[in-house]
Amino acid sequence: MKLLRHSQPDPNQLTLQLDFFTPTPLETTQDSPPPPLLQQDHAPAPELKQQAPLPPMSPPIGRPADGMRRIQLGEHHLDYALLRSKRRSIGFLISDEGLRVTAPKWVTLGEIENAIREKQRWIFTKLNERRERSARRLQPQMQWRDGATLPYLGQDITLRIRANQSSGIAYDEGTLELTVGLPADAGEQQLKDRVQGWLQARAKETFAARLPIYAEKLGVTYQSFALSSATTQWGSCTADGRIRLNWRLMHFSLPLIDYVIAHELSHLREMNHSPRFWATVQSIFPEFETAKRALRDSAPETLPIF
Incomplete structure (x- = not known):
């Protein structure tokens, strides 16, 4: 995690970011x-x-x-x-x-x-x-075709393609199937775009529902939130309360999404990564260490490429 700070901090520019994956090169250290x-x-x-x-x-x-x-x-x-x-x-x-x-x-x-x-x-x-x-x-990347599986909210869901349908996308929670309607001559990129749009729409709904829950627990108010497509951060928070959350979080289970939300909102109490900041996170998300480790250990190569 990085604190981007200018010599004269501007409340609109001071931003704290939660790294998307462990920085490269991947290193773990311990002192004796x-x-x-x-x-x-x-x-x-x-x-x-x-x-x-x-x-x-x-x-x-x-x-x-x-x-x-x-x-x-x-x-x-x-x-x-x-x-x-x-x-x-x-x-x-x-x-x-x-x-x-x-x-x-x-x-x-x-x-x-x-x-x-x-x-x-x-x-x-x-x-x-x-x-x-x-x-x-080293695991093979997802193949974009009928019957392929896609991680969604911590589960693998199955893609079902309906050709000769110009539009339409529907998710069945019972069968864990995402049915996508596409023109007969549609290519792989059109399928990716349709699925990405659906994921981003679900991300907006999910984040909008979860943010107020943790904001109320912390007693803070955020000014706005937006989706991010960053390749290096899961989320970010500015000092004036602007939250950005990566839509790719929808691949993970709800507790991991909640951890990122709790992390970013905690910066509205502590604009740093001090012990007091982590104590703030723990006060509303006690299992943060487990979630933090799960996100850190997630290899980017295991997620679908859009």
Whole structure:
């Protein structure tokens, strides 16, 4: 999330945006406090509490790649890149390349590996999340044809095309079918345009119904709302109460839509992303962490391309 601020903030220009997806490159970081300066080079590994098994990881094949190190963690091998820096703590970063550890120059290799052992559950969890996200990116894109499925409000609905009908589109909640009337010579883009128009109309209705609910809970008043087609943000809020919400949110379940709405309206109380802001969000949407994580983990490649 980014705060766009000018040197002299204008109430009509100060805008806070909720990122559409995790910024590229996708990175997850975690810090570990530095070991004491006088700690021995080969301090014993800390005793781990009994926990559920670590997530499964495919063992590395062969020797580590150039510039990589390997550590044994129980039955698992873990390859990682080590970067020395002037920072004061040991940092862990998960990206598409795997684990990178950044450590002060004075910290020994033994101390670094002890820190990895302490954080191994977090590391393996994040590596598996990254692997699953990459697998979703490889899934085939939706084919725009009769019988294709489309995500709508967290469910897959089925497209039914009726040729020789110049217009008309109807959704059956019972059968989860969206029937689209098209001329016999219509192309794929006409189908996309018709479905996109329907989704945007439903988005207007849904957002208009949900915004007042959370505005009342917060005791705030927004000036207006409009649909957004941004490729980088789910929503935005200006200091004078102008809300923009991405119509593609209609692909997700209602709780995720409500989270974005609660997030943007909370900026009318706290125009920042401080602890007080997140406390405000939590006061009207207690499960915000789960929704926030679900949106963050959604790969753009899994959504239909219009």
